Amino acid sequence: MSHTRAIDALRHLAARQRWRPVEVAFWVATLLPFVLAPAYLTLASQIAITAIFAVSLDLIVGYAGLVSLGHATFFGLGAYTAGLLAKAGWGEPLSGLLLAASVAGCFGWLTGFIVVRVRHLALIMITLGIGLLLYEVANRESWLTGGNDGLQGVVIWKLLGRFDFDLYGTTAYTYALAMLLLVVLMARRLIHSPFGLSLRAIRENERRMSPIGISSRAQLHRIYTIAAAIAGIAGGLLAQTTQFVDLSTLGFQRSADLLVMLALGGTGRLYGGVLGAIVFMIARDRLADVNPQYWYFWIGLLLVCVVLFVPNGILGGLARLKPRDTQ
Amino acid sequence: MTAALSARGLHKRFGSLRVAQDITFELPPGARHALIGPNGAGKTTLINLLTGTLRPDAGQVMLDGKVITLLPPEQRVKQGLARTFQINALFPALDPLEAVTLVVCERLGVATNWWRPVPAFHAAVEEAHGILASLGLDAVCHRPTHLLAYGQQRLLELALALATRPRVLLLDEPAAGVPRSDAGALFAALEALSADLTVLFIEHDMDIVFRFATRVIVMLGGRILVAGSPAEIAVDTAVREVYLGSRRHG
Numbered sequence: 001m002s003h004t005r006a007i008d009a010l011r012h013l014a015a016r017q018r019w020r021p022v023e024v025a026f027w028v029a030t031l032l033p034f035v036l037a038p039a040y041l042t043l044a045s046q047i048a049i050t051a052i053f054a055v056s057l058d059l060i061v062g063y064a065g066l067v068s069l070g071h072a073t074f075f076g077l078g079a080y081t082a083g084l085l086a087k088a089g090w091g092e093p094l095s096g097l098l099l100a101a102s103v104a105g106c107f108g109w110l111t112g113f114i115v116v117r118v119r120h121l122a123l124i125m126i127t128l129g130i131g132l133l134l135y136e137v138a139n140r141e142s143w144l145t146g147g148n149d150g151l152q153g154v155v156i157w158k159l160l161g162r163f164d165f166d167l168y169g170t171t172a173y174t175y176a177l178a179m180l181l182l183v184v185l186m187a188r189r190l191i192h193s194p195f196g197l198s199l200r201a202i203r204e205n206e207r208r209m210s211p212i213g214i215s216s217r218a219q220l221h222r223i224y225t226i227a228a229a230i231a232g233i234a235g236g237l238l239a240q241t242t243q244f245v246d247l248s249t250l251g252f253q254r255s256a257d258l259l260v261m262l263a264l265g266g267t268g269r270l271y272g273g274v275l276g277a278i279v280f281m282i283a284r285d286r287l288a289d290v291n292p293q294y295w296y297f298w299i300g301l302l303l304v305c306v307v308l309f310v311p312n313g314i315l316g317g318l319a320r321l322k323p324r325d326t327q
Numbered sequence: 328m329t330a331a332l333s334a335r336g337l338h339k340r341f342g343s344l345r346v347a348q349d350i351t352f353e354l355p356p357g358a359r360h361a362l363i364g365p366n367g368a369g370k371t372t373l374i375n376l377l378t379g380t381l382r383p384d385a386g387q388v389m390l391d392g393k394v395i396t397l398l399p400p401e402q403r404v405k406q407g408l409a410r411t412f413q414i415n416a417l418f419p420a421l422d423p424l425e426a427v428t429l430v431v432c433e434r435l436g437v438a439t440n441w442w443r444p445v446p447a448f449h450a451a452v453e454e455a456h457g458i459l460a461s462l463g464l465d466a467v468c469h470r471p472t473h474l475l476a477y478g479q480q481r482l483l484e485l486a487l488a489l490a491t492r493p494r495v496l497l498l499d500e501p502a503a504g505v506p507r508s509d510a511g512a513l514f515a516a517l518e519a520l521s522a523d524l525t526v527l528f529i530e531h532d533m534d535i536v537f538r539f540a541t542r543v544i545v546m547l548g549g550r551i552l553v554a555g556s557p558a559e560i561a562v563d564t565a566v567r568e569v570y571l572g573s574r575r576h577g
Binding site: 004006009010012013014017189190192193194195196197198200201204205207208209210211212213214215219222226 | 378379380399400401404405409410412416417418419420421424425426428429430432433434437438439440441442443444445446448449451452453456457460465466468469487488490491
């Protein structure tokens with residue numbers, strides 16, 4: 001049996017976190033819509049926003065192993081926070097986004113006390129239940145939220161005081177893409193940190209955590225709060241780029257769609273949610289053109305095929321084709 | 328001298344089943360005590376009561392004279408009480424280096440750091456590598472745990488516990504399932520444990536008990552039947568009856 005040196009072990013660990021060429025290529029490719037499909041920049045910005053939302057869910061589902069069916073709660077909270085702030089007369093986008101993240105993060109922290117105490121079906125029901133509660137509160141308090149009509153009169157100021165949110169979505173896509181990059185950079189640091197390592201350990205064997213001195217509940221509470229804040233950013237972005245908020249931002253459908261995207265793209269891989277968001281949103285856009293009524297049929301078919309044939313999602317399937325050089 | 332770990336009058340029942348009855352014992356610092364008894368005698372239950380996985384209905388657990396009965400398990404680990412499991416309880420997709428580094432990071436108080444990459448914590452990674460090397464696991468430290476040989480997984484159980492730098496170590500059948508031919512590395516590791524470390528281990532194999540233990544505690548039906556030196560236990564009539572009796576029925 002050969003002995004290894006500590007320094008080699010360190011190098012080996014560091015090598016796993018290096019940027020891969022395909023990762024760089026992806027970010028270059030995100031600039032293509034500006035050139036190739038300027039007519040679709042609005043769609044591209046919605047995809048980028050959904051990708052942020054998906055990355056936030058992946059942190060809890062893919063990395064920490066907590067399945068949530070109520071993640072839209074935080075998306076909607078962020079959207080209404082940013083929307084209401086603008087409606088009240090403060091339309092500065094970046095500070096609005098910060099407030100959206102704070103409000104969603106606070107609510108995530110509060111509900112986290114319940115969420116980290118339950119697992120499996122109970123967890124799914126609790127997250128679903130909290131989502132339904134908030135939806136109906138927003139529905140009922142229509143003096144504040146506009147109820148079914150949505151929030152009207154949201155006016156967003158120029159981004160950085162210079163860039164108007166134009167009709168073509170150039171500013172919107174740039175803004176959303178920059179935020180996606182920021183969120184992915186942050187998530188990337190997080191998953192490679194000791195905290196990220198502890199989340200993977202919790203996913204692998206939660207009961208082994210307390211015997212090594214780690215409170216898994218405290219760690220899960222932290223990541224749930226972080227994920228909620230990021231979801232709030234995504235919601236805030238949607239409110240600001242569309243200058244409109246309605247109840248669907250809080251809806252169960254949005255939570256369910258997001259979980260579908262993550263399953264399609266692959267969980268626990270950082271870019272799985274991003275890829276899932278791209279595939280789902282483009283498929284919805286195309287399919288809704290062909291057949292506006294029954295397009296979920298095809299999403300359903302795609303979902304069944306992916307889960308059957310590539311259970312780790314599209315990204316998981318691709319990773320299997322190419323043996324990883326670091327392993 | 329204050330006992331490193333002691334229990335006073337521990338009681339625990341599940342419904343009408345008494346799994347621990349008036350358990351009282353002391354482990355002096357540096358002790359090597361074995362806990363034996365037939366299946367269902369309450370040995371693992373006792374470990375669970377000591378580590379906080381179970382809360383006793385009555386009685387107290389003390390670590391270095393401090394009452395820890397109400398502390399949650401992870402806090403007891405921070406106070407220096409570690410354990411291993413009879414059935415491997417590892418992190419299948421993590422590799423040994425990641426798993427042990429995580430334990431060291433927690434001990435150093437940086438397991439909540441979400442900003443710096445793991446390799447930036449040189450000291451933690453080097454210490455983890457050192458622990459693995461001392462157990463002969465350094466050659467497989469980048470291999471996912473689920474691909475390790477069974478004996479290596481048993482050693483990793485020990486590595487995770489040692490990485491918490493315990494003062495008291497509770498080993499639940501450390502050699503369980505390891506074929507005699509492969510047990511050498513494990514025995515060497517047990518023999519190499521620091522003399523300051525206080526050890527209580529559950530074991531079924533009497534050869535191992537007589538090899539490592541300076542004192543033996545025998546449990547039966549949730550009670551401590553008798554405790555004494557290995558030589559005393561070997562000739563104790565009550566113990567012989569328990570083991571012969573269980574053999575007759577088994």
